[in-house]
Amino acid sequence: MPGGNLGPGIVVESVPPSREVGRIDEESGSISVEAGAVASSVDARLRASGRFLPFLPSSARWCSIGGMVANNAAGARSFRFGTAAKWVESLDGILPSGEPFRLSPDRPPPVEFTRLRDRLVPIAAEITSGWPRVRKNSSGYALDRFLPSADAVQLLVGSEGTLGFVTRIELKSAPLPESRGLALLAVDSPDELMVLAAEARRTEASTCEFLGRRLIEMAGLVRDSELGDLANGAYALVLLEAIGEEKDVRHELDVLQRLGRVVGRGALTTRDPTAVDRLWSLRHAASPTIAREADRGRISVQFIEDCVVPPERLGAFLIGLQGILDASSFDAVIFGHAGDGNVHVNPLVDVRASDWRGRVRRVLDETTELVASLGGTLAGEHGDGRLRAPLLQRIWSEPVVRAFRTVKETLDPRGIMNPGVILPEAEQDPLDHLHPRREAYPPRDGP
Ligand SMILES: Cc1cc2nc3c(=O)[nH]c(=O)nc-3n(C[C@H](O)[C@H](O)[C@H](O)COP(=O)(O)OP(=O)(O)OC[C@H]3O[C@@H](n4cnc5c(N)ncnc54)[C@H](O)[C@@H]3O)c2cc1C
Numbered sequence: 001m002p003g004g005n006l007g008p009g010i011v012v013e014s015v016p017p018s019r020e021v022g023r024i025d026e027e028s029g030s031i032s033v034e035a036g037a038v039a040s041s042v043d044a045r046l047r048a049s050g051r052f053l054p055f056l057p058s059s060a061r062w063c064s065i066g067g068m069v070a071n072n073a074a075g076a077r078s079f080r081f082g083t084a085a086k087w088v089e090s091l092d093g094i095l096p097s098g099e100p101f102r103l104s105p106d107r108p109p110p111v112e113f114t115r116l117r118d119r120l121v122p123i124a125a126e127i128t129s130g131w132p133r134v135r136k137n138s139s140g141y142a143l144d145r146f147l148p149s150a151d152a153v154q155l156l157v158g159s160e161g162t163l164g165f166v167t168r169i170e171l172k173s174a175p176l177p178e179s180r181g182l183a184l185l186a187v188d189s190p191d192e193l194m195v196l197a198a199e200a201r202r203t204e205a206s207t208c209e210f211l212g213r214r215l216i217e218m219a220g221l222v223r224d225s226e227l228g229d230l231a232n233g234a235y236a237l238v239l240l241e242a243i244g245e246e247k248d249v250r251h252e253l254d255v256l257q258r259l260g261r262v263v264g265r266g267a268l269t270t271r272d273p274t275a276v277d278r279l280w281s282l283r284h285a286a287s288p289t290i291a292r293e294a295d296r297g298r299i300s301v302q303f304i305e306d307c308v309v310p311p312e313r314l315g316a317f318l319i320g321l322q323g324i325l326d327a328s329s330f331d332a333v334i335f336g337h338a339g340d341g342n343v344h345v346n347p348l349v350d351v352r353a354s355d356w357r358g359r360v361r362r363v364l365d366e367t368t369e370l371v372a373s374l375g376g377t378l379a380g381e382h383g384d385g386r387l388r389a390p391l392l393q394r395i396w397s398e399p400v401v402r403a404f405r406t407v408k409e410t411l412d413p414r415g416i417m418n419p420g421v422i423l424p425e426a427e428q429d430p431l432d433h434l435h436p437r438r439e440a441y442p443p444r445d446g447p
Contacts, residue, residue, distance in 0.1 A: 007386060007420050007433070012165065014066050021045045024173075030089055032170045035066030042171075051173040054081035054206075057381065058284065066166050072138040072158030074381040076283065077241070079339040080206040081174065083136060083381065085145060085157045092168040093156075096412040101164065109152035116410040117150055120403055130397030132377050133310045135340040139379040139388060140396060140422065141407045155407070160383045161418045163411045177243035181271040182279045183256035184227070186234035187264040190318035193236050196263045197311060197338040200240055203259070204252050207241040208339025209283050215333050218289050219282065227282075230268060238264075238338060239283055286335050290346050298348035300333065301436045303360060303387060304367045308342040309376035317374055321345065324366045328359045342380035351436050361431060368394050386433050389424040 014036035021041045022033035029051050033042050039060040043053045057063060057073040067073075069091070074083040081087075090104035101110050108114070120127065124147050131144055138158050145154035156163060183205075187193045193210060200208040213235055216222065221231040231237060240259075242252035253269045260267025270276060290300045309317045318334070325332050325347060336344040347363065349356050368391050371378055377395055378388045393401050408415070408423055420428055 007418070009419070014064065014165075014167065024049055024051075029173045029175070030170050031173060032168060033065050035064060035069075035093075035166045035169055037065050039063050039065055039068055046173050047176060050176050052176050053087065053171065054078075054174045055084055055087055058287070065169050065171070069157050069166060069169055070160050071381065071383040072142070074136060074138075074337075074340075074342075076207040076209050076239075076337065078136065078381075079200075079208050079337060080204070083138075085142065085154060087172045088153055088157050089170040089172055091153055091156055091166050091170075093164050093166040095164045096414065096417050103152045103156060104170075105149070105151045105153060109150075112411050113150075113152040113155065116155075116407060117147065119406055119410065120147060123399060123403065126397075126399040127403050130400045132375050132395075134308045134376055134380070135311060136308050136337070136342050136380040137377050138306075138381050138383045139377040140384070140392065140400070141404050143400075143403060143407070158383070160385070160421050162408060162421050162423070163417060165417070177245075177249075179246040179249045179271065180241060180243045180276060181249045181253045181269060182276045183240045183242070183253060183260065183267050183269045184230065184279055185238045185240065185256070185260045185264050185267045186230045187236050187238060188233075189235050189315075191315040192264060193238070193318070193338055194312070194315040196238055196259070197314060197341070199259055199263055200238075200339050201311070203240070203255050204242065204244070204248070205240040205256065205339075206243050207239060208337070209239040210236045210335060210338040211239075211282065211286065212236050212334035214331065215286060215289060215335050218293075218333065219285055221282070227268070230266065234265065236338070237282070239279060283335075286333070286344075290333050290348075293348050297352060298331070298350050299436045300346035301349045301351075301360060301434065302346070302382075303364050303430070303434060304345045304347070304378075306342070306344065306379045306382040307367065307371050307376060308340065308380035309371065309374045311339075311341045313374040313376070314338065314341045314343075317341075317343065317370065317376065320370045320374075321367065324363055324370065327366075328363050330359065330363060337380070340380065341376070349436065357431060360434070364391075364430060371395065384422045386420050386424075386428065387430050389420060389422055390428045390430050392422070392424065 021037050022031040024031045054077045057075045072084050092102050142158050216231050221227050240256050242249045257267050257269050330347040333346040372395050
């Protein structure tokens with residue numbers, strides 16, 4: 001994702017040489033892992049020691065730790081715990097020059113990084129003023145993290161394999177919570193969803209996830225004996241999680257129960273582990289539910305699947321987006337991270353129709369315009385890939401795009417690492433690598 005990560009060139013697969021899924025430092029709780037380790041195995045290893053990775057993405061069962069770091073991936077709990085960037089302590093790898101590196105905040109970075117920072121610091125104010133005011137971003141290079149801290153780790157995280165190859169990663173972890181509870185709320189409009197998300201940011205909730213109307217319908221939730229009343233006619237269902245010590249979870253659920261009385265149409269709360277798992281399964285069912293549509297000839301095509309807007313513009317984004325989808329007659333399943341203003345949009349495309357590419361292009365063009373006008377970015381957690389690279393100039397200010405080019409030219413002067421990813425090559429078209437196929441879908445029982 002998105003639009004195909006594989007361009008022409010040499011594919012390097014970083015399968016770990018051993019079955020070892022990481023060494024835990026008992027004192028700090030950090031874990032050191034091979035980049036090719038599967039994310040969920042690393043999390044399972046930590047859980048066996050009473051710890052976990054709180055930013056784990058829904059794709060954890062298939063994705064590698066290296067890919068997760070390269071995309072600055074995030075999960076439902078990133079609402080409270082931040083994205084991968086916050087949890088990476090150090091990185092080992094190989095620079096495009098062939099030199100090995102070890103990056104960590106407490107040791108000087110290779111000279112290339114110092115040279116780069118020296119070139120960018122004089123224009124730091126221009127870069128900052130053109131930076132989007134979003135809570136999550138995995139588009140472009142993370143100059144917002146690198147310039148103030150001079151921490152080269154932060155520049156590599158989210159750089160999508162364009163600046164170096166990562167071989168080993170040291171990650172921080174968090175203690176497993178003693179208790180967890182969930183609140184399910186329902187809202188009647190995009191603006192109400194935005195207000196609820198704003199209120200949720202004032203609580204201690206660890207997630208603020210939403211399922212849009214089409215997903216509620218497709219998953220049959222309106223007919224559900226427990227959830228039907230809440231779901232029937234709702235614009236969205238919102239999942240707010242409380243984790244921590246038992247007394248704090250009880251208190252938090254009371255807060256969320258009251259919130260549901262003020263915003264929206266009530267709340268259903270629970271601390272019962274079976275009921276908690278069942279409510280989580282609603283969110284995890286999103287991808288398999290969408291995948292079922294492929295049997296009916298409609299494929300969810302990932303081309304506007306990860307937009308993120310400033311939180312106070314979430315309502316305007318959702319209303320504008322619906323207008324764009326309606327104008328091109330696309331049915332779409334919408335869900336995502338309401339608390340972070342990060343929306344996963346899944347237009348269901350009949351790829352047997354002769355005009356599907358033209359309609360996809362129009363929707364991509366109009367959505368890019370909408371996101372730019374609202375001061376957002378096209379990727380909250382999936383990165384730019386080859387699809388969004390040609391759109392960079394429409395989203396980011398001219399000085400910022402120039403700074404991104406400086407990053408690439410300084411660290412990979414021969415342009416050998418993932419060419420066409422983040423920064424486009426000449427004549428690169430966003431839809432060049434978009435080849436939707438049913439087989440591209442995760443297994444039905446996937447997250
Ligand atoms: C159904 C589904 C659900 C998803 N859910 C989420 C989600 O909840 N949150 C989220 O953030 N993302 C999600 N994603 C997107 C994606 O799976 C994740 O971001 C994942 O972390 C990427 O890891 P990967 O191993 O699949 O990387 P790949 O797709 O293989 O690679 C991603 C990029 O990283 C680069 N890369 C990979 N390994 C290295 C390395 N060792 N060194 C340098 N560069 C490297 C690649 O070249 C590529 O540019 C989802 C995807 C799908 C299909």
